Amino acid sequence: MDIPELCRIKLTDEEQERLEAEMKQILDWAGEIGVPEAKPTAFEAIVPRGDRARKSAYDIRFPKTKDGKIVI
Amino acid sequence: MTLKDRHGAFISLTDTPGELAVKDNICVQGFMCTASSKLLENYEPPYTATAVQKLQKQGLTVMGKTSCDEFACGSTGTHTSLANPRNPLDEKRVPGGSSSGSAIAVKDGLVRYAIGSDTGGSVRCPATFCQIVGYRPSYGQISRYGLMDMCMSFDTIGTLTRNVDDAIYLITGMSGKDDKDLTTMNSVDVKETPGLAGKRLVAFRQILESCDPGIREKFNEATEKAKLHVDVIDFPEIHKSIPTYYMIVFAEFASAMQRFDGKFFGKNRELLGQEVKRRILLGTFISQKENKDKWYTQAINARKWFQQKFEAMFAKYDFVINPTMPSPAPLVGEITDPITEYSMDLGTIFPSLMMGPSISLPYQGMGIQLTGKRFSDSALLYSARDLEGAL
Numbered sequence: 401m402d403i404p405e406l407c408r409i410k411l412t413d414e415e416q417e418r419l420e421a422e423m424k425q426i427l428d429w430a431g432e433i434g435v436p437e438a439k440p441t442a443f444e445a446i447v448p449r450g451d452r453a454r455k456s457a458y459d460i461r462f463p464k465t466k467d468g469k470i471v472i
Numbered sequence: 473m474t475l476k477d478r479h480g481a482f483i484s485l486t487d488t489p490g491e492l493a494v495k496d497n498i499c500v501q502g503f504m505c506t507a508s509s510k511l512l513e514n515y516e517p518p519y520t521a522t523a524v525q526k527l528q529k530q531g532l533t534v535m536g537k538t539s540c541d542e543f544a545c546g547s548t549g550t551h552t553s554l555a556n557p558r559n560p561l562d563e564k565r566v567p568g569g570s571s572s573g574s575a576i577a578v579k580d581g582l583v584r585y586a587i588g589s590d591t592g593g594s595v596r597c598p599a600t601f602c603q604i605v606g607y608r609p610s611y612g613q614i615s616r617y618g619l620m621d622m623c624m625s626f627d628t629i630g631t632l633t634r635n636v637d638d639a640i641y642l643i644t645g646m647s648g649k650d651d652k653d654l655t656t657m658n659s660v661d662v663k664e665t666p667g668l669a670g671k672r673l674v675a676f677r678q679i680l681e682s683c684d685p686g687i688r689e690k691f692n693e694a695t696e697k698a699k700l701h702v703d704v705i706d707f708p709e710i711h712k713s714i715p716t717y718y719m720i721v722f723a724e725f726a727s728a729m730q731r732f733d734g735k736f737f738g739k740n741r742e743l744l745g746q747e748v749k750r751r752i753l754l755g756t757f758i759s760q761k762e763n764k765d766k767w768y769t770q771a772i773n774a775r776k777w778f779q780q781k782f783e784a785m786f787a788k789y790d791f792v793i794n795p796t797m798p799s800p801a802p803l804v805g806e807i808t809d810p811i812t813e814y815s816m817d818l819g820t821i822f823p824s825l826m827m828g829p830s831i832s833l834p835y836q837g838m839g840i841q842l843t844g845k846r847f848s849d850s851a852l853l854y855s856a857r858d859l860e861g862a863l
Contacts, residue, residue, distance in 0.1 A: 407726070407752050408734065409741045419746070422810060423754055429811050430715035430767055438776035 479567070480557035481576040482536040483508060490535030492527060493577040493586040497544050498629065499618040500524050500534050507620050508552035509542045510743040511732060521618020522653070523587065523629045523646040530645045535583050538573025542745045544589055544622040545725070546570050547597050547816050548807060551747045558804070559601060565801040568601030570594040574632045575602040585642055586632040591622050592717050593796075593820025595630035596832035600839030601801035605860075607631045607639045607853070610846045611827035612657045614643070615650035621728035623721040626824045636857040639831070643849065657847070665850045667858035671790040673700055676707040679819050683798040687838050691795045694835045698862035702793055710822060713778060717821045718814055719758060719771035726755025750810065775825055782826040786845040791855065794819050796832040796839030831856045835863050 404411050411419065483496045484504050494500055497507040499517035506512045524534065539555035541548070549557045549572025557572040559565040560579045567576050571588025575598035578586045588595045590608035599606025608630040616627055631642040644662045680688055695702050729752050732738025744752075758767040785792075796819055807813050823830035823843040829852045832839040842859065844852040 403753050403757050407741070407756050408738075409744070409749055409752065411749075415746075415749075419750055419753060422750060423757070426718075426750075426754060426810060426814075427758075427767065430719055433712050433715055433719070433767075433770045433774045435709050435712050435716075435774045435777045438773050438780055441776075 479576045480555040481573040485536035490533035491584045492532040493583040495588040496537040497620040507543045508540045522615035522650045541570035544570040545747045568598035590630040591626045592824045600796040603834040606832045608830045610829045612655045614646045615653040617652035623724040668855040673702045674789040679794045716771045716774040719767045722755035726752045778825045792843040796841040
């Protein structure tokens, strides 16, 4: 499915041609944004990216007491 | 000429006099809310935005809804087919956007107070071009409940007034926690604080260099007149703030517009203007799995990097000062390509990335902008009041 169809926007041929050219121009302009990698936040430093959602969902379902025991 | 037609300020008006004009992307019961779009021409919201409710409780009456760029997408104020906004100072020029009608209504003296939305400069840009005061609060200072999303991680409700005292009055009234907007905070009341004396100011060389020579000259004149000491520092990456901002805006805007799915509104998306269509298409494209890493993920990293950079800078300085806009208001129809229009926002985007408050004061046809760290709204407003007195 092409992008206009996905967005449910019907374009005339002329409109499509112009918008495509402008979009390409804008994406080229944005290019590589290229600022250095940001430092991870405290949360990101503790929980690796892929584990974040799983960990938090697990912690909500099985909260732990201070001594590390899981509360059921 | 009727009041409604005057410089194209209003989309809808009541017959009764009032002191407050509200941008047409903020819901007020009893008024249409079109976001200046034909797509929503007949939409009457069943509720009032929290910010407006608070001002109504303070005794203000809403006089009308003001024109803007369609769905707040634009910096000229003219991207709409529902009104014909023109700069009250020179009708051949644009009023600035996206909160164009709110700025015109205040400049023309039709109302004393106006509110608008500011995502990347939409209050400060028209305030500059129409020569009034525009204030963008910290993100989380004022509830966005009842504001139509343009880019929800940057959107704020801001003020357009003749002077800083009027801005303080509105911001004091609208601030505070709202259970309907989880980003709002409790401890953000605006209180009188010491003003500009002793505050450390910084300007970015690259923003100054991007301005017209005439604007730079007036900026230097203003800082001298107000006897400000400003450290000018290099910040070459600041140019990257524009694509960083716009890539996030496109993605979030395309997502926000999905609510107009044709069930109640949005059947005829052909009615949308070119700028809105372009943003939806671009946002959808860069959000796709195969394209995401090239633009969107990079922009999210860059926003975080900018925030860390500013956090470090605000340990040394209180406020950033710069010309709000790099040039005088363009002529109607002068700007024809989107990149030129986006690039006008260099001075107004960085406060949005860092979520801080920012105010633009009028000075001889240009705007002087002060920006502080997040939730320094009180200090910024009272310092701006001092600066206003010194200019």
